[in-house]
Amino acid sequence: MAAENGTPGAGRRLAVLGAGVMGSGIAALAVGHGIAVSLIDPDRRRLAEAPARIDHQVRMARLMGALPEEAVPGALDTGPSPADLPAAGGLAPTAVIEAVTEDADAKAKALADVSALVAPGTPIISNTSSIPIDELALATARPVDLIGTHFMNPPYLIRTVEVIRGTHTGEATLDALRALLAALRREPIVVEDAPGFVTSRILHPMINDAVRVVAAGTASAESVDRLMRGCLGHPTGPLRTADLIGLDNLVDSLWVLHSRTGDEGCRPCDLLLELVRAGHLGRKSGRGFYEYEGEQA
Amino acid sequence: MTTSSDQPVPESSAVQTEMLGFLAKRTGTTWATDADVFGSGGLSSLFAMELVVHLEKSYGIAIRGADLRMENFRTVRRMAALVERLRQPAPGGSGA
Numbered sequence: 001m002a003a004e005n006g007t008p009g010a011g012r013r014l015a016v017l018g019a020g021v022m023g024s025g026i027a028a029l030a031v032g033h034g035i036a037v038s039l040i041d042p043d044r045r046r047l048a049e050a051p052a053r054i055d056h057q058v059r060m061a062r063l064m065g066a067l068p069e070e071a072v073p074g075a076l077d078t079g080p081s082p083a084d085l086p087a088a089g090g091l092a093p094t095a096v097i098e099a100v101t102e103d104a105d106a107k108a109k110a111l112a113d114v115s116a117l118v119a120p121g122t123p124i125i126s127n128t129s130s131i132p133i134d135e136l137a138l139a140t141a142r143p144v145d146l147i148g149t150h151f152m153n154p155p156y157l158i159r160t161v162e163v164i165r166g167t168h169t170g171e172a173t174l175d176a177l178r179a180l181l182a183a184l185r186r187e188p189i190v191v192e193d194a195p196g197f198v199t200s201r202i203l204h205p206m207i208n209d210a211v212r213v214v215a216a217g218t219a220s221a222e223s224v225d226r227l228m229r230g231c232l233g234h235p236t237g238p239l240r241t242a243d244l245i246g247l248d249n250l251v252d253s254l255w256v257l258h259s260r261t262g263d264e265g266c267r268p269c270d271l272l273l274e275l276v277r278a279g280h281l282g283r284k285s286g287r288g289f290y291e292y293e294g295e296q297a
Numbered sequence: 298m299t300t301s302s303d304q305p306v307p308e309s310s311a312v313q314t315e316m317l318g319f320l321a322k323r324t325g326t327t328w329a330t331d332a333d334v335f336g337s338g339g340l341s342s343l344f345a346m347e348l349v350v351h352l353e354k355s356y357g358i359a360i361r362g363a364d365l366r367m368e369n370f371r372t373v374r375r376m377a378a379l380v381e382r383l384r385q386p387a388p389g390g391s392g393a
Contacts, residue, residue, distance in 0.1 A: 060346045062365040 012183060015040060015085050015093035015118075017110050019050040019078070021153060021246060021284055022127055023099035027076065028057035029155040032067040033184050036074040038093065040082050047078050061156035068185070082114045092119060095180055097149070099127040102252040107131060108139035115140040123176045125149050129245075130196040130204070130253040132260070133166035143168035147177050150197060153244050155186075163188040164197050195260035196253070203241070204253050205265045208272065210238035214289070215271040221289040239289040243282035247275050312356070312377040319351060320373070330373045345370050352376060358383040 012035045016027045019041035027037045031054060039054075041047045054076060061067050079085075085093060096118055100110045107126060115124055126136050127149050137143035148164030161181055165174060174190070181188045191198050210224050219227070225237020234241075242250055251273065257266040275281075275288065282288030313330050320328045324340065334340050348370050349360050358380060360369075369379045 063345055
């Protein structure tokens with residue numbers, strides 16, 4: 001039975017496009033708050049693995065006291081194509097969150113496809129760490145319905161969400177996103193559109209510099225992180241944060257920043273590119289700047 | 298502080314021994330049954346889920362709902378008590 005009174009997300013249904021780290025993390029946050037989720041990904045293997053990963057995250061969130069006591073988990077259904085959306089669960093989605101890979105073309109295609117399928121007025125939320133929303137708006141049928149979010153990983157643990165209002169984003173779309181984030185017990189900080197917005201524009205070049213420091217032999221990754229934590233109050237240290245973001249995602253984001261700002265500090269450094277080429281992508285692959293034996297993303 | 302005199306602590310020494318071995322292997326240090334594994338200088342809370350999965354696989358139990366809270370995994374004694382409780386078909390302490 002669907003979640004009822006007392007569960008914050010009762011009556012909502014969210015479509016999440018992309019079953020990668022962020023898509024499944026956002027799905028877990030929603031399910032844990034009693035919101036039904038349709039998770040869409042054309043990669044059938046990833047889609048098949050997603051329910052177990054999401055269940056693991058919901059349990060982890062429960063264990064850490066990050067979910068409301070009274071929440072009955074929302075239903076999760078999965079499918080390979082957004083074309084199945086209007087029929088799945090017999091209820092049209094109240095909002096769509098696009099969380100496909102951090103590539104402007106891939107995001108534009110996913111947004112174009114889904115905006116042709118959902119009813120006008122349905123908020124379409126692009127979750128991106130750096131791609132300007134106005135650029136993505138060019139691909140959608142209704143830029144007024146498009147808005148950006150930048151959830152941090154893992155979404156169930158980090159309460160603050162960067163929200164990006166594009167030039168064409170409607171007031172109703174912003175209001176609907178605020179209501180959704182309230183149901184998810186997240187705190188939105190609304191900012192204007194720009195490459196990397198606020199958090200990535202500041203954090204990603206800083207991480208890039210931290211990697212350069214390690215590559216130059218000035219200090220180990222552990223020492224860099226311990227200094228940034230102990231002296232500057234950074235909660236995890238830049239290199240452990242990089243592992244959590246995913247080094248491939250970080251490189252993608254740095255290229256987005258570099259190409260749109262011309263800032264050479266945003267050009268991904270060689271060590272970062274080498275690690276990605278070697279398949280050491282951070283926590284999700286079991287190794288990045290640190291090793292994660294036995295841990296699941 | 299954690300002598301648990303108000304709660305019957307089961308004779309779950311086999312589970313305790315196994316869990317002490319598991320923790321020693323995973324952390325490279327030895328632990329006492331009443332030591333707070335997440336206390337100062339201890340494990341990251343992210344490790345808690347690994348403990349949950351290990352207990353489920355090793356003892357054929359399912360830890361769900363209200364049992365999923367950090368307090369149940371804070372010491373080896375508490376983990377063993379949880380295993381003991383979930384292994385029994387019904388509460389009532391019939392394992393004397």
